Amino acid sequence: MIAESGLAALWFAAALALLQVALAGLALRLRNDDMTAAIRPVAMVQGLLCAGAMACLITVFAQSDMSVRLVFENSSAVKPMLYKIAGAWGNHEGSMLLWVTILGLAGAAVALFERQLEQRTLTATLGAQAVIALGFYAFLLFASNPFARLWPPAADGQGLNPLLQDPGLALHPPTLYVGYVGLSVAFSFAVGALVTRDVGPQFARAMRPWVLGAWIFLTLGITAGSYWAYYELGWGGWWFWDPVENASLMPWLAATALLHSVSVLATRDGLRAWTVMLAVVAFSMSMIGTFLVRSGVLTSVHAFAVDPERGTFILVLLALYIGGALALFGARIGTVRQGNTFDLVSREAGLVLNNLLLSVILGIVLIGTLYPLVAQGFGVQLSVGKPFFDKTAGPIALALMLVLAVGPLLRWRRDDAQAVLGRVTIPLGVAILAAVILVLLTPRAGAMPILGLAFAAGLAVASVAPLWRRNLKRTPWFIFGMVLAHLGVAVAVAGMASDSAFTQERLTALRFGETATVGPYDVTLKGVKPVVGENWSAIAGVLIVKRGTDRPFVMEPQQRFFSTPPTTTNESAIVTRWNGQLYTVLGQQNADGRWQVRLWWKPFVTLIWIGGAMIALGGLLALIGHMRRTMKMRRRAREYDEWAEAWL
Amino acid sequence: MKAKHQRLTLGLLAVAAVLGASGLALSALRTQASFFYSPGDVVRDGLPLGHHVRLGGMVEKGSVRHMPDGITVRFVVTDGKAQVPVRFTGVTPDLFREGSGVVAEGEFQRDGSFIADNLLAKHDARYMPPQVAGKMHETKTLQP
Structure with missing residues (x-):
């Protein structure tokens, strides 16, 4: 029933x-x-x-x-x-x-x-x-x-x-979906505003909390998904450029751009058409993501079952909605009055640049994700992975960090280039200093990681600069939100760069009592023991880990066996220290009795997810800040009405 | 700056950005995309030497051999039409086993063998990579 x-x-x-x-x-x-x-x-x-x-x-x-x-x-x-x-x-x-x-x-x-x-x-x-x-x-x-x-x-x-x-599964998809589908509200707002030709600051202020809300959930979902893949897959990586990861990244990129352009529309009444366009694009990306994931056209853990009929169904829906919205956009946008203009050196210009770079990254990810499908249409099977995205999106992400550092230090409408240079001196100095120190200390770390770390250091300083000489008690919450989110980007990038520059990996086969070294740790395989769970049984490797003369501790990575369906999974064991994570995986036992053990020492890798959480929290602060201001204004209006009624 | 000019400038900037991105992406795709092969493809089209590619098929029953270093494994990938010997150093994925689907990422060698730097495996038909599923399906229908 x-x-x-x-x-x-x-x-x-x-x-x-x-x-x-x-x-x-x-x-x-x-x-x-x-x-x-x-x-x-x-x-x-x-x-x-x-x-x-x-x-x-x-x-x-x-x-x-x-x-x-x-x-x-x-x-x-x-x-x-x-x-x-x-x-x-x-x-x-x-x-x-x-x-x-x-x-x-x-x-x-x-x-x-x-x-x-x-x-x-x-x-x-x-x-x-x-x-x-x-x-x-x-x-x-x-x-x-x-x-x-x-x-x-x-x-x-x-x-x-x-x-x-895995507990991650209980939360990860719903969180991500709230983000995906929350963007439908922005899409509907854009369509609604096009229908009634009502694109202006009032519309932007109404749309902003919904975009912020969806974006917060997307950020959390992506961060959680990345950590899930990191510890559950046992491959030591935190982002695989899997089509499904891209499917969640694309709406996030569009929503991030939208979040910033909607601010321009709300505060300065600029970028009208562009904001409406982005709102349409953001949810279109959500739907394309759904199509890619649910139609089974792509190779992925997430591709549940291959069913061309369903794929066609979603594809038709997709074409109808995106096509319909774009047609409406084309028909109506001419009648939307031109918004305010701004100077080339101004906060607006910075945000436009931010939007352009985000859109370029979005375009690259989209092309990289769809290209295998197009190629398949021509009978060629190929896949596009990490090397492609690292080479293309990486440099643009660095440029984006530059804009991110300078943008919040610019004034709205018009600013003086000379004065801006003065404001960025300290962050610039910090970045250069960091780069020099890194090159001297770790000359073999590679150009991109060193640049990433140096940019992150500069961005960290620049992102808190808007609070400089401000009365912190009177600073609105959304300014704190912006500062925290931008700082979070610096933190996350530092984690990514540190992981790719300094990670040490050790893959070996050990007999009981033998020791392998990774980073500052000596790992000894003491033995293996059986473990039983609710619907699985496992063999756990007992690893004694010692660092110098510190007290040794035990780590127990497992090989789990599930009966329905019959499957084996690796359960990695991870120990978090303030300066990084020790990551251990137990492989199979060889015929000669040795056990495969895979070890990683990943300095500061946790910063990636801490940064992600900071970005989401910054979004939350901004959301609360904007809502408080709206309520305050509404209260003021009500008080005025009461006063006017009594006295006029 | 006049409003009209500003709109035009922004529009041109956007177009330039999109073109730049597409150009960058397409040029990178030429060198960075890794093509997918089944053992049968290799027999038909020859070895794609010097390229990072994916090799997909089933792990042949009884073909998995562990090397003395304890971390290298050799096995044979088959699609029912041809076989390719594969060597892989690392922890094999959870779902890797004889008789199930596998996608190996790596490079072909001159002797026709394949050195993998990564293995992807799915545990049964429901989670089989669509590419492998497609190839296996083809094979089945081709056989009398």
């Missing part, structure tokens, strides 16, 4: 989405207030129904209801409850339902909370949101029904890919 309820909820939600589109269209045409008023509740109920459907799916997974095909194919009665629940979105249909649920809830949230947007634009926005939702409801209901039954019911399921049985 639960599965049927979920399916029914989905159908009702789809019907409501259709109603929402009709209401929005009619309300805009007839200027009918009753219809306008009806849209908000419809959007909210639609969101609730989606959440209900998702809850039904989670319930059948939690109950291990093997009469539901999806549960049978992707779950198993013997596995921890956390992974039964997380398993609900660890497969194609479930993850699409999660996608649609978040889409519905995003629409509901707009209906519930949005107060700044002009009424007609809001109506058009909710209409656009419902149009997007309709397509994905159709996809779920006709091509990927998560609630399909299995007759006769099976005794037990086929199990979840053990790589996905």
